[in-house]
Amino acid sequence: MVHAAAGGLGLAAVQIAKAVGARVIGTAGSQQKCQVARRYGADVCINYQEESEWWNQVLSSTGGKGVDLVFDSVGLVDRSLKCLAHRGCILIVGFAGREGNMEKVQMNRILLKQAKIIGYVSDAPGTLRMGSLN
Numbered sequence: 001m002v003h004a005a006a007g008g009l010g011l012a013a014v015q016i017a018k019a020v021g022a023r024v025i026g027t028a029g030s031q032q033k034c035q036v037a038r039r040y041g042a043d044v045c046i047n048y049q050e051e052s053e054w055w056n057q058v059l060s061s062t063g064g065k066g067v068d069l070v071f072d073s074v075g076l077v078d079r080s081l082k083c084l085a086h087r088g089c090i091l092i093v094g095f096a097g098r099e100g101n102m103e104k105v106q107m108n109r110i111l112l113k114q115a116k117i118i119g120y121v122s123d124a125p126g127t128l129r130m131g132s133l134n
Helices: 010-019 033-041 054-061 077-084 109-111
Strands: 024-026 046-047 066-071 084-092 116-119 129-133
Touching: 010 033, 010 066, 024 033, 024 054, 024 116, 033 046, 046 054, 046 066, 054 077, 066 077, 077 084, 077 109
Parallel strands: 024 046, 066 084, 084 116
Antiparallel strands: 116 129
């Protein structure tokens, strides 16, 4: 699943995922943005403005299993856990949609899902660090 699937990072993630053979579910904030995401390879795109509990739509699209991987540039870890498959992974690459409000995630939900959460941070041009919370 790719959040903000019609944005710069999101479109790149959609295209890379399709190139390696993944079924891609995207989220976006309008039908127009969903059309863009689908044009670039998303198999399904959910407009979270119309679907307030969009994670239920994701679960429905996966037959109740949930997604194996979430690409999150928005800051939707807590909600993504609701549709993450058991032992799935959330890749955090930013908090663009949180408007300065950092989310709080209940750690027991990570434990119960046996989820892996990975964050990428760039300190300076040309450097990339990776942190992981299992």
